[in-house]
Amino acid sequence: MPIAHLLAVVPVADFDAAHAWYEQLFGRPADNLPMKGLLVEWQVTDSGWVQVTHDAERAGTGLLNVAVDDLPQHLAELTARGLTPGGTVLANKGVQLSTLTDPDGNTITFIGGFRVEY
Numbered sequence: 484m485p486i487a488h489l490l491a492v493v494p495v496a497d498f499d500a501a502h503a504w505y506e507q508l509f510g511r512p513a514d515n516l517p518m519k520g521l522l523v524e525w526q527v528t529d530s531g532w533v534q535v536t537h538d539a540e541r542a543g544t545g546l547l548n549v550a551v552d553d554l555p556q557h558l559a560e561l562t563a564r565g566l567t568p569g570g571t572v573l574a575n576k577g578v579q580l581s582t583l584t585d586p587d588g589n590t591i592t593f594i595g596g597f598r599v600e601y
Contacts, residue, residue, distance in 0.1 A: 488530045489530060490531075490532040491531070491532070491533050492536055493505075493585070493589050494536055494537075494538035494539075494541035494542045494543075494545055494587075494589070495536070495537060495538070495585070495586075495587045496537075496542035496543075496587050497586065497587070498520055498521065498535075498536075498537040499520075500586055501587065502535060504585055505533070505535050507564050507565060508561070508564075508583075509525050509527070509533075510560065513525055521536060522535070522536045523535050542587040542588070542589070543587045543588030543589055544588075544589070545585075545589035546589070547590070547592070548591075548592045548594060549592070549593050550594040550595075551594065551595060554581065554596070557593055558571070561593075566583060567583070568581045569581050569582045571595070575601075576601050577596045578594060578595070578597060579594070579595040580592055580594055580595075581593045
């Protein structure tokens with residue numbers, strides 16, 4: 484059975500504040516507002532989506548990994564939008580990582596040098 488779309492869910496306590504913060508993160512308004520005040524979505528790849536949802540019980544426990552083509556450029560763009568990503572850390576096999584935490588404490592890790600096979 485083929486999978487048509489993959490949706491990563493980020494739980495937040497203050498939905499309105501998170502909605503605005505993720506607009507800043509992605510540099511654009513949400514693509515879908517399926518449940519007003521409870522769920523907002525950004526399409527980040529052809530079939531990959533990020534959903535931000537109001538779930539105070541789970542807020543701050545999310546981990547979102549985002550592979551980007553040019554990590555330094557991506558971090559510069561985030562900084563220009565008023566966000567403060569962490570420094571770049573060298574991982575294994577040429578992979579670089581930089582983390583950013585949303586207002587609820589969810590961790591977004593940007594990955595440079597990602598590849599399907601190592």
